[in-house]
Amino acid sequence: MGGVPTLKLYNTLTREKVDFKPIDxxxxxxxxxxxxxxxxxxxxxxxxxxxxxxxxRLLRHVFGExxxxxxxxxxxxxxxxxxxxxxxxxxxxxxxxIRHVTEKTETQFLEDAKSxxxxxxxxxxxATDNIPQMIDIIDKLIAKGHAYxxxxxxxxxxxxxxxxxxxxxxxxxxxxxxxxxxVEVHKKHPGDFVLWKLSADHEPGWESPWGRGRxxxxxxxxxxxxxxxxxxxxxxxxxxxxxxxxxENEIAQSRCAHGTDVMANVWMHNGFLQVEGRKMSKSExxxxxxxxxxxxEKFGGRKWPGDVLRLAMLMTHYREPxxxxxxxxxxxxxxxxxxxxxxxxxxxxxxxxxxxLSDDLNTVAAxxxxxxxxxxxxxxxxxxxxxxxxxxxxxxxxxxxxxDEAVVHEVDGRVRAxxxxxxxxxxxxxxRIRDDLLAQGIQLxxxxxxxxxxxVTTWDVKR
Numbered sequence: 001m002g003g004v005p006t007l008k009l010y011n012t013l014t015r016e017k018v019d020f021k022p023i024d025x026x027x028x029x030x031x032x033x034x035x036x037x038x039x040x041x042x043x044x045x046x047x048x049x050x051x052x053x054x055x056x057r058l059l060r061h062v063f064g065e066x067x068x069x070x071x072x073x074x075x076x077x078x079x080x081x082x083x084x085x086x087x088x089x090x091x092x093x094x095x096x097x098i099r100h101v102t103e104k105t106e107t108q109f110l111e112d113a114k115s116x117x118x119x120x121x122x123x124x125x126x127a128t129d130n131i132p133q134m135i136d137i138i139d140k141l142i143a144k145g146h147a148y149x150x151x152x153x154x155x156x157x158x159x160x161x162x163x164x165x166x167x168x169x170x171x172x173x174x175x176x177x178x179x180x181x182x183v184e185v186h187k188k189h190p191g192d193f194v195l196w197k198l199s200a201d202h203e204p205g206w207e208s209p210w211g212r213g214r215x216x217x218x219x220x221x222x223x224x225x226x227x228x229x230x231x232x233x234x235x236x237x238x239x240x241x242x243x244x245x246x247x248e249n250e251i252a253q254s255r256c257a258h259g260t261d262v263m264a265n266v267w268m269h270n271g272f273l274q275v276e277g278r279k280m281s282k283s284e285x286x287x288x289x290x291x292x293x294x295x296x297e298k299f300g301g302r303k304w305p306g307d308v309l310r311l312a313m314l315m316t317h318y319r320e321p322x323x324x325x326x327x328x329x330x331x332x333x334x335x336x337x338x339x340x341x342x343x344x345x346x347x348x349x350x351x352x353x354x355x356x357l358s359d360d361l362n363t364v365a366a367x368x369x370x371x372x373x374x375x376x377x378x379x380x381x382x383x384x385x386x387x388x389x390x391x392x393x394x395x396x397x398x399x400x401x402x403x404d405e406a407v408v409h410e411v412d413g414r415v416r417a418x419x420x421x422x423x424x425x426x427x428x429x430x431x432r433i434r435d436d437l438l439a440q441g442i443q444l445x446x447x448x449x450x451x452x453x454x455x456v457t458t459w460d461v462k463r
Contacts, residue, residue, distance in 0.1 A: 005178060005185070005355045005358040006019050006020075006358065006361075007019070007020040007058070007062060007357065007358045008020065008359055008360050009235070009266050009268060009360055009361075010268065010319060010360050011265075011266045011267060011268070012167060012243065012268065012269050013166070013167055013247065013262075013266070013267045016298050017360055018266070020234075020235075020266065022063070022212070022234050023232065023233070023234055023265070024177060025063055025067065026063075026067050027069060028059050028063050028067060028068045028069070028234055029068075029069045029071075029229040029233035029234045029235070030049065030055070030059070030068070030069070030071070030229075030233070030234060030235040030236075030237065031054070031071045031072075031073075031158065031221070031224075031225040031228075031229055031233060031235070031236050031237070032048065032052045032070070032071070032072045032121075032236070032237040032238060033048075033072075033073065033221060033237075033238040033239075033242055033246070033247075034072040034073045034074050034075065034079070034109075034124070035074065035075065035105075035106075035109050036075040036078050036080060037074055037075065037076055037081070037101070037102045037105035037106045037109060038078065038080040038081040038084045038101060038102075038103060038105060039080075039084065039085075040105065040107075040108055040109075040112075040289040040290070040291050040292075041109050041112055041289060041290050041291075042280065042288060042289050042290065043273065043275070043280070043288050043289070043293060043309075043324055043416075044239075044272075044273040044280055044292060045290070045314055046112070046116060046290050046309065046313065047239070047270050047273055047318075047322065048061050048237065048238060048239050048270050048311055048331050049112075049113050049116060049118055050116055050117075050118065050313045050395075051237070051313075051318040051361070052070075052072075052237045052268075053113075053116075053117075053118040053119055053395055054357065054361055054363060054394065054395065055235070055237070055268075055361060056070045056119060056121070057119065057393055057394075058354075058357045058358070058361070058393070061349065061354065061393060062358075068122075069122050069123070069228070069229065070121040070122050070123075071121060071122065071123045071124075071125065071224065071225065071229055072121040072123075072124055073104075073124070073125050073126075073127065073135070073220070073221060073224045074106055074109075074124055074125065074126045074127065075091075075217070075220060076098075076102040076106070076126045076127050076128050077127050077128050077204060077215065077220070078217065078271065079213055080104060081098055081101055082098065082203060082204070084101050085097035085098040085100070085101045088100070088101060088334040089101070092380075094203065094204065096200055096215050097203055097461055098204060108291060112291060112294070112312070115290070115306035116269075116290070116306045116309060116310050116395075117306060117307060117310050117395040117396060117397070118395065119395075123228050125224045125227070125228060127215070127220040127224070130220070130223045130224050130227060130239050131206045131215065133223035133224070133227050134215045134219045134220065134222075134223040135196075135206075135208050135209070136181055136223075137196045137219060137222055137223055137226070137253060137254075137257045138154055138208075138210075138219065139209065140195055140257040140258075141156065141195065141253065141256055141257050142154070144256060144257070144259075145160055146160045146161065146252075146256040146257070147195055148188065148189070149189065149210060150186040151185075151186030151187075152197065152198040152211075153194050153195075153196065153197045153198070153212050154194070154195045154196040154197075155187060155188070155192045155193065155195060156193050156194075156195055156249065156252060156253060156256075157188060157189070157192055158189055158191040158192050158193070158194055158252065159188070159189050159257075160256070161256055162251050164191075164248075164252055165248060166251075167243060167247055167248050167251055167267060167279065168242070168243050168244035168247075168248050169230040170244060170248070178379070193216065193218065193245065193249050194214050194216035195215070195216050195219050195253070196208060196210055196214070196215055196216065196219075197214060197216065198210075198211050198212065198213040199213045199214050214246045217246065217259065218245070218246055218249035218250050218253060219253055221246070221250050221252045222250050222253040222257070222263075225250075225254070225263075225264075226254060226258070228430055230259055231254070231258040231263075232258075232260055232262055232263065232264070232265070233263075233264050233265075234264065234265055234266060235252060235264060235265070235266045235267075235268060236250075236263065236264035236266070236267050236268070236269075237267075237269070237270075238269060238270075239269060239270055239272075240269045240270060240271055240272055241272070242269070243269060244359040246266075247267065248265060248433045251263045265379070269319070270318045271316075271318065271319050271320050271321045271322060272321045272322075273321070273322050273324055274321065274322070274323050274324065274362070275288065275323075275324050275325070276323070276324075276326075277309065277323055277324050277325075280363065290309075293309060294306060294309070299324040299326065299329075300329065303419050304329055304333075305333075307336060307396055307397065307398070308329055308332045308333045308336060309329070309332075309383065310395060310396060311332040311335065311336060311367070311396060312328045312331070312332040314363040314364075314366070314367055314394065314396075315328065315331070315332060315363070315364060315367055316363075317361075317362060317363065317364050318361050318363065319360075335367075335371060336396075336398055337441070338371070338374065338375070338378075338389070339370075339371070339374040339387075339398045340374060340377050340384060340387065340398065341398050341460075342384060342385075342387055342388030342391060342397065342398065346385050346388055346389055347383075347384075347385025347386040347387075347388065347389050348385075348386055348389060349386070349389045349390050349393050350369060350370070350373050350386055350387075350389075350390045352369040352372075352373075353366045353369045353370055353373075353390045353393060353394070356368075356369055357393070359435070363394070366394060367394070368411060369390075369393060370387075370390055370396075373386065373387050373390055374387055374391075411437065411442055411459060414433055414436075414437060415433075415444065415457050415459060417433060418430045418433040418434060418444075418457065419455065421456060422455065437459070441461055442459050442460075442461060443459060443460055443461075444458075444459050445457065445458050445459065445460070
């Protein structure tokens with residue numbers, strides 16, 4: 001790794017922090033569960049998008065940009081999508097209505113991710129483009145005695161897998177105790193889950209050996225990860241809420257179909273998000289989408305820039321719960337206001353930041369190290385390149401704030417007035433102008449004209 005610290009990651013599967021050793025250092029492979037595109041992504045969805053973008057950037061930094069493959073899927077077949085299509089486009093045939101919903105929502109998700117400073121994954125497969133791969137896995141599971149047909153469905157037989165539940169640490173007896181057996185009498189065991197279900201004539205469906213139908217949720221990710229990353233890959237990520245049942249069932253399907261001991265070597269999960277100390281929900285009135293945060297005044301009576309939202313997320317360790325609040329956004333914005341605009345210069349990433357991220361993505365320590373570097377770079381132009389490279393590794397590029405012409409004209413006028421006061425030696429009045437402007441985020445910088453030796457004043461905007 002050429003002097004780079006050993007990368008340590010917390011593995012949910014083993015409940016311990018481990019040294020990360022890729023299967024193939026020339027092809028490091030990561031899969032992360034992406035959105036189900038039936039509605040705009042909310043700020044809770046933003047957290048895994050940002051967290052695993054940081055990991056993607058770090059892996060590229062450590063192993064090389066061309067040696068990392070990041071796959072994040074798009075779930076575009078789901079009963080929630082069907083319901084939203086019927087609600088929003090009642091006059092259209094269902095399949096056409098579904099296309100309207102998924103295309104609009106996917107486009108907005110990708111725009112949101114870009115606004116949050118996230119790189120595009122290498123592959124973003126849609127579930128509906130991978131139906132043959134899903135059918136192939138289900139075929140294998142049936143042939144190997146891990147799946148069965150019942151009640152118009154193909155189901156995974158959880159009892160057929162002796163170590164089912166190792167990710168969530170749940171055993172089948174615990175699951176059965178709370179299962180609604182009467183509702184699902186066609187199942188052999190209450191914990192069995194759907195791989196394929198038949199579709200009514202008005203529902204989206206694909207031909208299969210078991211009739212025209214559509215896939216269950218879990219099989220989609222098994223098919224897409226296997227197609228683009230192989231039967232065993234390095235890292236699988238997602239939110240804490242996906243451990244059970246989604247990731248547990250992915251593991252079951254993939255391992256039993258392929259006959260492997262693991263599906264992914266390292267499983268990573270980000271913590272939950274609350275809003276102002278409460279669980280986010282529409283009934284609580286605190287449900288906020290990324291789009292609303294960036295483009296409307298719903299949260300705190302104003303719009304929030306994407307880099308502020310990103311930094312606010314990075315100020316909490318990814319495995320810890322995060323309380324998303326106006327105060328936290330204001331803290332992030334204040335911190336950004338103290339950082340220099342890097343410009344086009346480039347340099348080497350600060351080793352302290354790489355070391356922090358290499359310790360299970362310790363973004364809290366990384367942000368602290370970046371802030372210390374920013375303070376040094378403000379007074380030492382030679383450090384601007386290192387600051388620029390370090391900020392880029394965190395996906396943060398401090399921007400100069402743009403002002404309209406009227407404001408620029410007003411500030412220029414006050415700067416000229418201050419210069420006249422300084423010439424008249426009315427320093428108290430000159431200082432009041434400087435302090436008033438600073439309170440508005442306008443920082444003055446005094447210097448001398450190299451040709452005439454006269455005082456000149458320039459200014460820039462702090463966020």
